[in-house]
Amino acid sequence: MMGLLGGGGKDEKKKTESYEEYKDRLIEYLTSPSTINVHEKDVQIAKYHQVITAIKYPRMVDPGWLTRLVEMNMDFDLSMHIYPYTVDTTIKMLENEIKKQKTDIYALETEGKIVPQSLIQQHQDTMALINLIQQGTEKMFDLSLYIDSKAYTKEELEQTTKKISDTMNSIMVTPKIPAYQMYKALRSTLPIGVDDLSVTRNITSSALAACFPFAISSLEQHATGILIGFNAMNSIPVIIDPWQLSNPNILVLGTSGGGKSYSMKLLLMREFMEGVSINVIDPQAEYTDLIKTFNGDVIRISPDSESVINPFDLTDQSLDEKKLSLLAFFRCLLGELTEPQRAILDETIDRAYEEKGITKDPKTWSREPPVLEDLYNEVLPLTKSQKEIIYKPAMAIVNRMKSYVFGPMRFLNQQTKIDLKNRMISFDIRDCPDVGKSTVMFLLLEYVYTQMKKSRERKILVIDEAWTVLSAGEQADYILRLVKTCRKFNLALVMMTQDVEDVLISRAGRAVLTNTSTKFLLKQDTSVLDQITERFNINPAERQFLQTATMGRALLMAETTRIPIYIMASPEEHRIITTKPDEMLQYQKLEKPESTGLVREFDINRPLHFKNDLDDDQIKMLTERGFEEIRVKTFTGDAELFLVKNDTDETDEHFVLQYLMYLLLQQYTDSALIHHTRLPDITFNARDGRMIAVEVEADVGVKRSIENMEAKRKILEKYDEYIYLVSNPVLKRDYGDKYGQILTREEIMQKIQSYFK
Numbered sequence: 001m002m003g004l005l006g007g008g009g010k011d012e013k014k015k016t017e018s019y020e021e022y023k024d025r026l027i028e029y030l031t032s033p034s035t036i037n038v039h040e041k042d043v044q045i046a047k048y049h050q051v052i053t054a055i056k057y058p059r060m061v062d063p064g065w066l067t068r069l070v071e072m073n074m075d076f077d078l079s080m081h082i083y084p085y086t087v088d089t090t091i092k093m094l095e096n097e098i099k100k101q102k103t104d105i106y107a108l109e110t111e112g113k114i115v116p117q118s119l120i121q122q123h124q125d126t127m128a129l130i131n132l133i134q135q136g137t138e139k140m141f142d143l144s145l146y147i148d149s150k151a152y153t154k155e156e157l158e159q160t161t162k163k164i165s166d167t168m169n170s171i172m173v174t175p176k177i178p179a180y181q182m183y184k185a186l187r188s189t190l191p192i193g194v195d196d197l198s199v200t201r202n203i204t205s206s207a208l209a210a211c212f213p214f215a216i217s218s219l220e221q222h223a224t225g226i227l228i229g230f231n232a233m234n235s236i237p238v239i240i241d242p243w244q245l246s247n248p249n250i251l252v253l254g255t256s257g258g259g260k261s262y263s264m265k266l267l268l269m270r271e272f273m274e275g276v277s278i279n280v281i282d283p284q285a286e287y288t289d290l291i292k293t294f295n296g297d298v299i300r301i302s303p304d305s306e307s308v309i310n311p312f313d314l315t316d317q318s319l320d321e322k323k324l325s326l327l328a329f330f331r332c333l334l335g336e337l338t339e340p341q342r343a344i345l346d347e348t349i350d351r352a353y354e355e356k357g358i359t360k361d362p363k364t365w366s367r368e369p370p371v372l373e374d375l376y377n378e379v380l381p382l383t384k385s386q387k388e389i390i391y392k393p394a395m396a397i398v399n400r401m402k403s404y405v406f407g408p409m410r411f412l413n414q415q416t417k418i419d420l421k422n423r424m425i426s427f428d429i430r431d432c433p434d435v436g437k438s439t440v441m442f443l444l445l446e447y448v449y450t451q452m453k454k455s456r457e458r459k460i461l462v463i464d465e466a467w468t469v470l471s472a473g474e475q476a477d478y479i480l481r482l483v484k485t486c487r488k489f490n491l492a493l494v495m496m497t498q499d500v501e502d503v504l505i506s507r508a509g510r511a512v513l514t515n516t517s518t519k520f521l522l523k524q525d526t527s528v529l530d531q532i533t534e535r536f537n538i539n540p541a542e543r544q545f546l547q548t549a550t551m552g553r554a555l556l557m558a559e560t561t562r563i564p565i566y567i568m569a570s571p572e573e574h575r576i577i578t579t580k581p582d583e584m585l586q587y588q589k590l591e592k593p594e595s596t597g598l599v600r601e602f603d604i605n606r607p608l609h610f611k612n613d614l615d616d617d618q619i620k621m622l623t624e625r626g627f628e629e630i631r632v633k634t635f636t637g638d639a640e641l642f643l644v645k646n647d648t649d650e651t652d653e654h655f656v657l658q659y660l661m662y663l664l665l666q667q668y669t670d671s672a673l674i675h676h677t678r679l680p681d682i683t684f685n686a687r688d689g690r691m692i693a694v695e696v697e698a699d700v701g702v703k704r705s706i707e708n709m710e711a712k713r714k715i716l717e718k719y720d721e722y723i724y725l726v727s728n729p730v731l732k733r734d735y736g737d738k739y740g741q742i743l744t745r746e747e748i749m750q751k752i753q754s755y756f757k
Ligand SMILES: Nc1ncnc2c1ncn2[C@@H]1O[C@H](COP(=O)(O)OP(=O)(O)O)[C@@H](O)[C@H]1O
Pocket: 254, 255, 256, 257, 258, 259, 260, 261, 262, 263, 551, 552, 553, 567, 568, 569, 577, 578, 579, 580
C-alpha cells in the first residue's frame, strides 16, 4: 500500500487535494493491514484465509438447510451475494432456456434416440417456473455463496477447509477452491457488497428463502418472528414467534438484576415494530423511557394523578362477569373471603348497582356505575346489626374499605378516567401507596385485559414484578381464566418475577406455568435451584448454566425445546432500555440541546472537560475513570481548570491546547480533525476550501521545540497553509521568520476567524 503521506518528489508542484480525497486516504491508512500476502490458494493477513465457493447446489432444498453449515463451531465467515433479476430479463432468459431444451429434445427425437427423463423433467420445471414468474409468485435471483476459512497455520487451514468442504458435500453443495483468484475471492467475502469473483447460480425466491441460514432445527420453523437472543453454544441468532406457539404467553423467572425486565423490553420493542400493541403494568416506573421513545402514553396511577380506574366500571362486561371480578378484587383486598363476607358483598354490590339504575338488563349497563363509597354506604348500616354473623363480617369489610374511601387509596373512589387509545401504554404505579399496590395491580390487570379483549389484533400485556398476581392463592381461578382465554383474543401475557418459589408453589403460579408456552429462566438463587430442577426437568448441564449465568443469559424454553441463549441489544436499543444509573446519567447529558459557542455539554467519552461545567457527581465519575486535573491558560489568556485524560505521548499542556483548538474550530467548520499520529496536530478546511494544518508546540523547552518544529515542517508543507501554535512566546520572537507563521495562544482566535471570513 502507498504511504499516506507519500506521492510526488520534493520539488513537484503541490497538488491540492480535496477534503473528501484526503479523508478517504486517511480511512484507508487507518484501517488497512500492513501486509497482505497473496498465494495460489490462500491469502495471509495475519491469519491464513482460504475461500471456498459453492459451485453446485441440490435441486430441492428444505428451509434452513444451510443451518448445518453455520452451526459448525469453526473459524470461518459465510457470505452470500443476492442479486435480483428484473422480470423481463428473467422471462427472456427462461424463454431462451426453453428454446434450447426444445431443440435438444427435438434433435434427439428426430435421431430416433430416447429422450432422457432428466431432460424432460428439466423442461417441465422451466415451463412451470416461467408460469410462476409471469403470475408474480416467484422471482429470480443470482446467488453466490462463499466461505472464508481461517487459521493461524497452513496445516490448521487445510483441516478447517476440509471439514467445511465435507459438510458442504453432505448437504449436496459442491465446494471449490478458486485457485489463483484468492485475493478477489477474499474481497468478495467482505461485508462491502462487492462480488469480484462472481461464481453465481440463479435461484427462485422460495429456494432463496430456504437459504436463510439462521433457523434452529430444534425449534419449529417460523416464517415470521423476532430475534429473541443468540444461542449460547454457537452464537446463532434465535428467532421465534411466540404467536405461533400453542399460546403466546411468556414467563420470565430470575433473581433481581439478572436482566428480566431488560430482556422483555427488548422483546417488546421488537414486537412493537411488527405492529403489536403493548400495555405495561410498571411498578417501578422503569418503562417510561421506552414508552416515550415510541410516542406512547405513560399513565400514572397515584394519589395525585389524574388517571383512575373505578373498580365498578363495567367496561363492556355483563353485570355477572363484573361481579365475579369484583369479588376477586375484594379477595385481593381482604384475603380469602369468608362465607358471610361473600354473602354480604354479593348482596350489597347488587344494591349499589341498583341504586344507580343498573340491573341485569343489558340496556342499563351503559349508565354511570357506582363508586367504592356507594358500596361502603351499603355495608355500613350492617355493622349496626344485632347479629354477630352480620356485623362481624360487615365490620371487616368496612375497615378494609376505609383507606379506599377516606384514606390514602381514596383516589380510586371516583369514575374511570383513562385514555387507552395509544398503541403503547405503560401504567406507572410506582407512587401508588404500598397498602394498595397489589389491588391496583389487579385492577389494572382486569381493566386492561377487558379492554384489550375488544380487538383481535395482536397485543401484549406485560406485568413486571408480577409477584402479587402470581402468589395470590385466592386468585388462582381468576388468573387461570385469564391465561386460558387470552389466546382467543390474540393477547399475550408477559409476566416477570423474582419470587420463583411463589410461582412454583401457589395455585395461581402453577396455572400460569401450565398455560405459558415460552419461558425464560435467568440466573437463579441457589435456594430455588432444586425446585426449578424438579419442576422443569433440568439436566445437570442446564442446572450449571442457571447457577452461573451472568447478566443477560437465559435458558429459553419454548414448548418442548430448550436452548441456552444470551440476550444482547444493539447500542441504540440498550440506550433506551438500560436502568443503570450512571449509564442513564451519561445518556441524559448527551441529549441536552446544543448550546452555542464552545461545545460544552457533558460527554463522558470526551477526553477534556472544563472543571467549571461539572457537578460533583461528574467530577467523581471522571476521576474514577482516570481523569486528572490541570490548569492551563486558554486562548483568552486566562487560566482555567480542566479534567483531562491524556492518552497521547505529548505533555498535558499540549493536549489541552490541541483540544481547545479543535473545539474552537468546531464553531466554524465540521472539517476539523484532531490527529495523534505523524500528521499535523489539527487539520481543517478554510472557508475557501484550502487545507490548513496546525502544529501545536507546548512546554518542552526551546531547544526541543525547535527540533520538533523542524521535524514536522516537511509534513506541514504538503498543506496549503500551516501555522504553529506555540506556548512559549520566545519561539515566536526568535524564530518567527524561519518557520513561517508562529502564533501564541492569545493570537490564535483572531487568526482562525480570518480563515472563515
Ligand atoms: N442482556 C443484557 N445486556 C446488557 N445489559 C443488561 C442485560 N440485562 C440486564 N442488563 C443491565 O442490567 C440492568 C438490570 O437489569 P433488569 O432487567 O432491570 O433486571 P431485573 O431482572 O431485576 O428486571 C439493566 O438495566 C441493564 O443495564
